[in-house]
Amino acid sequence: MSEHTGLAKAVRAYLDHLAVERGLAANTLASYRRDLRRYVEFLAALGRVEPTDVLESDVMAFLRNLREGSDAYPALGASSAARTVVAVRGLHRFLCREGMTDVDPARTVRPPAPPRRLPKAIPLDQVERLLAAAAVGDGPRALRDRALLELLYGCGSRISEAVGLDRDDVDLETGTVVLRGKGGKTRIVPVGSYATSALEAYTVRGRPGLLGSGPGTPALFLNARGGRLSRQSAWTVLRSAAERAGLGTTVSPHTLRHSFATHLLDGGADVRVVQELLGHASVTTTQVYTLVTVDHLREVYAAAHPRARG
Numbered sequence: 001m002s003e004h005t006g007l008a009k010a011v012r013a014y015l016d017h018l019a020v021e022r023g024l025a026a027n028t029l030a031s032y033r034r035d036l037r038r039y040v041e042f043l044a045a046l047g048r049v050e051p052t053d054v055l056e057s058d059v060m061a062f063l064r065n066l067r068e069g070s071d072a073y074p075a076l077g078a079s080s081a082a083r084t085v086v087a088v089r090g091l092h093r094f095l096c097r098e099g100m101t102d103v104d105p106a107r108t109v110r111p112p113a114p115p116r117r118l119p120k121a122i123p124l125d126q127v128e129r130l131l132a133a134a135a136v137g138d139g140p141r142a143l144r145d146r147a148l149l150e151l152l153y154g155c156g157s158r159i160s161e162a163v164g165l166d167r168d169d170v171d172l173e174t175g176t177v178v179l180r181g182k183g184g185k186t187r188i189v190p191v192g193s194y195a196t197s198a199l200e201a202y203t204v205r206g207r208p209g210l211l212g213s214g215p216g217t218p219a220l221f222l223n224a225r226g227g228r229l230s231r232q233s234a235w236t237v238l239r240s241a242a243e244r245a246g247l248g249t250t251v252s253p254h255t256l257r258h259s260f261a262t263h264l265l266d267g268g269a270d271v272r273v274v275q276e277l278l279g280h281a282s283v284t285t286t287q288v289y290t291l292v293t294v295d296h297l298r299e300v301y302a303a304a305h306p307r308a309r310g
Helices: 006-020 026-045 056-068 078-097 124-134 140-155 159-163 193-211 231-244 253-266 271-278 283-304
Strands: 176-180 186-190
Touching: 006 026, 006 078, 026 056, 026 078, 056 078, 124 140, 124 231, 124 253, 140 159, 140 176, 140 193, 140 231, 140 253, 159 231, 159 253, 186 271, 231 253, 253 271
Parallel strands: none
Antiparallel strands: 176 186
């Protein structure tokens, strides 16, 4: 998009606001930047280059463009289109609030409702197979991989939270870890004994070997060069363990997070406790896991109760 139009400048101001005032995560900001670039380019093709030029019909046309696609951009599914409309609505609210426009043309535009997807969890026996497959040998990388996967399942950490950990964020004596979640929010989460043991083995026998004679870093999980492990490398660790465990390629870091939440609820944990552990801003987000648990209970009931079926 042109960097000099009024709309382009307004988008930059909005993104700065999201980064500084609201502390949005880098990945979320990158998504908003891509979405709003497409929006500004679409409006420019209509001759709208200033914030005050935009009409409600333009925003509606953009929504149709998202779902139908164009020569420059592919069509988006409901979830991605909804995220883009959220970015557009946020931009126009910001412009009104800052006095750059008097009218919000996106005020009545509603994003398409994405289909409700139940989180995919895997049974405990598959989790145990996955964790066992991570510890191939007793070298530094094997110890790291086992500690990483034990942590992801043991405290429901997001992959970005796990690779972002520093050594001082883990307290092995109390069995707790400090996680920095979305929007810069920090939470302290207990870590189970299996994960604590794996982390202790890694920090004592594995991490020093990876650190080697490198420049030194506070990062907990290190790559082969002694630097911080990347999200992509952590993905590779999980994918390799899943393949060795015979679980296929459907397991993702979020699968372990989903399994963590589902297994807690199956074990009788309160949904609000799980909300705090996951770092969800709203309990509504966490309640989707209760649907998985209800499905599980229904299956057990149908299989076990003598009068569940005719």
